[in-house]
Amino acid sequence: MTGPLLEVARADCRYGDFQALFGVSLSVAQGETVAIVGANGAGKSTLLKAIAGLLPLASGTVRFAGDEVGGLPAHRRVALGISLVPEGRRIFASLTVEENLLVGTYGRGGRTGRWDLAAVYELFPLLADRRGRMGASLSGGEQQALAIGRALMADPRLVLLDEVSLGLAPVVVKQLYAALPAVTAAGTTVLVVEQNVDQALAAADRLLCLLEGRVALEGPAAGLTREEIRGAYFGL
Amino acid sequence: MTWVNAVVQGVLLGGFYALIATGLSLVFGVMRLVNLAHGDLSILAAFLALTVVGLLGLGPFAALAVVVPLMFGIGYLLQRGLLNPTLGRGVLPPVLVTFGLSIIVQNLLLLAYSADSRGLDAGRLETASLALTPQLAVGWLPLLTFVVAVAVLGGLQLLLRRTQLGRAFRAAADDPEAAALVGIDTRHLYALATAIALATVAIAGVFLGVRTTFAPSAGPVRLLFAFEAVIIGGLGSLWGTLIGGVVLGVAQTVGAQINPGWDVLAGHLVFLAVLALKPSGLFTRGTARA
Numbered sequence: 001m002t003g004p005l006l007e008v009a010r011a012d013c014r015y016g017d018f019q020a021l022f023g024v025s026l027s028v029a030q031g032e033t034v035a036i037v038g039a040n041g042a043g044k045s046t047l048l049k050a051i052a053g054l055l056p057l058a059s060g061t062v063r064f065a066g067d068e069v070g071g072l073p074a075h076r077r078v079a080l081g082i083s084l085v086p087e088g089r090r091i092f093a094s095l096t097v098e099e100n101l102l103v104g105t106y107g108r109g110g111r112t113g114r115w116d117l118a119a120v121y122e123l124f125p126l127l128a129d130r131r132g133r134m135g136a137s138l139s140g141g142e143q144q145a146l147a148i149g150r151a152l153m154a155d156p157r158l159v160l161l162d163e164v165s166l167g168l169a170p171v172v173v174k175q176l177y178a179a180l181p182a183v184t185a186a187g188t189t190v191l192v193v194e195q196n197v198d199q200a201l202a203a204a205d206r207l208l209c210l211l212e213g214r215v216a217l218e219g220p221a222a223g224l225t226r227e228e229i230r231g232a233y234f235g236l
Numbered sequence: 237m238t239w240v241n242a243v244v245q246g247v248l249l250g251g252f253y254a255l256i257a258t259g260l261s262l263v264f265g266v267m268r269l270v271n272l273a274h275g276d277l278s279i280l281a282a283f284l285a286l287t288v289v290g291l292l293g294l295g296p297f298a299a300l301a302v303v304v305p306l307m308f309g310i311g312y313l314l315q316r317g318l319l320n321p322t323l324g325r326g327v328l329p330p331v332l333v334t335f336g337l338s339i340i341v342q343n344l345l346l347l348a349y350s351a352d353s354r355g356l357d358a359g360r361l362e363t364a365s366l367a368l369t370p371q372l373a374v375g376w377l378p379l380l381t382f383v384v385a386v387a388v389l390g391g392l393q394l395l396l397r398r399t400q401l402g403r404a405f406r407a408a409a410d411d412p413e414a415a416a417l418v419g420i421d422t423r424h425l426y427a428l429a430t431a432i433a434l435a436t437v438a439i440a441g442v443f444l445g446v447r448t449t450f451a452p453s454a455g456p457v458r459l460l461f462a463f464e465a466v467i468i469g470g471l472g473s474l475w476g477t478l479i480g481g482v483v484l485g486v487a488q489t490v491g492a493q494i495n496p497g498w499d500v501l502a503g504h505l506v507f508l509a510v511l512a513l514k515p516s517g518l519f520t521r522g523t524a525r526a
Contacts, residue, residue: 052417078419090414092407103403107419154419 003066005030005189006051006082006158011060013043013050020046022213023060028158033180033190035204035221037197039233042210044193045087048160051191052084053077065157079109081157087166089147093136097127100135100146104153113155114186120149123179141172148176152183159183161192165199177203197229211235237371242493243486244374250465250485251382252447254478256440257462258388259433265472266405266429267323269330273338275459277434280341281307281441282450283349285356296356296442304438311434315427323426324412338455345452356445381443385481388436389474395432396474405429409472464507470517479519483510 004027013021020043028034036044049055051062053074062070069077074084092100101120121128124145130138138146144164151159165173173196180203184190194200200207201221209217209232217224217232230236260274271277281303288299318337322329358377365373396402404425408415412422444450444458461484469480484503491502510518 054413054417073421074413074416075419075421078417084417086414086417090411090417092410092414094410095403095406099403099406102400103407103415103420104418106400106404109419150418 004028005032005065006191007061007063008047008051009061009063011047011050011062012058013046013055014058015046019058020213021050024210024213024215026208026215028189028191030157030189031184031187032206033184033192033204034206034208035200036191036193036208036210037195037200037229037233038210038216040195041212043213044210045162046213047210048084048162048191048193052082052160054084075107078107078154078156081109081111081155082160083107083151083154083156083158084160085144085147085151085162085164087162089140089143091135091138091143091146091150093134095135096132097135097138097146098131100150101127101153104150107154109154111155111157115152115155117153120152123152123182124149141168141176144168144172144176145179148179148183152188156188158189158191161190163193163195165194165196173199197233209233238493239490241372242489244368244372245378246486246489247482248374248378248382248485249489250482251385251478252378252443252481253461253465253484254481255381255385255388255436255443256458257465257477257481258385258392258440258474259437260459260462261466261469261472261474261477262392262433262436263430264466265474266409267426268409269319269323270334271319271430271433272331272334272459273341273455274334274437274462275457276338276341276345276455277307277310278437278441278444278458278462279450279452279455280345281434281438282356282445283345283354283452284438285442285445286349286354289356296358296446300439300442303442304435307434307438307441308431311431311437312427314434315430316423319430320423320426338459342452342455349452351451351453353449353451354445355449356442358446362446377443377447381447384439384443385478388439389478392432392436393474401428461503464503467517468507468510470519473517473519476517476519480517483518 006028008026011021011024024047038044050057053072057070061068064080064082101117126142127145127149164176204221207219207221207224208215209229211232217228256278260271263269263271284306285296285299285303288302289296322333361377364376366376367373396405404420408420408422408425415422465480465484466477468483469476483506487506488499488503492499
């Protein structure tokens, strides 16, 4: 395939009268890991929701694997290979851990890949130990692992991770990020939203910084200086 | 012995109430939708069975082969075309729309079938009974109704617990947006839930028509009993609905044993007592939430 896997062009997004994104453009190549950083309210989660199909674009386009997907509802985009791990985890509380994973296969859309129950349990052994427990009874870190596992069960081509580290202990966050290389090694492209810049720089090939709904900075993770990022992050 | 008899007959009557209430319980459990036209749809199913019996010369139970798929289809289209747009906008729109639907169904039935009371003829099954002891006999029809109610509820429970579709129903009940994010088309899923619910309503409607006479205006009373069974058992719990139906049935028959005029009243009193003492119902699942 030529061209990027995901290409967002001049995206505007609104919540009623409030405009959250102003002409945001972004492109992610197959196999790449890209991190979006920015302060609270910069539009990071809004951008992911727009890509996943939970929020309509006021204008602009979202192309995935060369096809325009901006008008499709969320469940159709999952079938094409876009899976969002939502902010707040959104685990199905009355389903067991294993049922949460099994329901994740709903969006496969005929794709076959390396992810199944055994592979997810290998990635997150703690889930295997808790397979019969109710989703509601898990700790925050366990729920986050389950949410990532549930998204992988659809064998996505692109995983969108929203605020993985929110409300979790640093040691748990470290464990979750340690699983990312195994995800990308399987050929999955990852777009992650992260407030912690150090964590983002360590995990990603490329960094995008949003400021008040606009792209303030973009570049390879290795080539950006702290001062550049700090300036873009706070709008200095 | 008369008290034992009252309880046994009440349990079997409860199976009948549970059979009618099953669809109401399923639809509420999956999408938090209270369908006020539920009783009228059960009467519609009875009239459809009457037409099928008349056209094809089948018995009422054989007519299920036509009526069940027909009601399944009606359920799918009803949800897709009329009820889905009312969801996610608060409590009132579904209540208003299904209330209107209730009136429309009643009036269409009046136009098509007139206001006369009708019945479905199941021959000797209607009066045949099984003597358990010399003093205690149960009718085959109430017994069959109870067995069918348990089978329908058990089948639905299996569907919900063991199949991918059942997991999707429960996932969408927990969090519709997260369900969309794993690739579930909730509009299609809700339509399937209502289709399955109306398939059970078709079975209930035929048993209703064999058991008693029915007229186009008979729906609201059926809705009331079904609603009471669902509330007593606990909203969204299928086995709870069976228990709720049985509690309601026993209350009515025991009430009638005390005084023949008290049967329906006793059922309502038990319903009110449950609402006052345990508003979440007797058998709410540990995970059931608003």
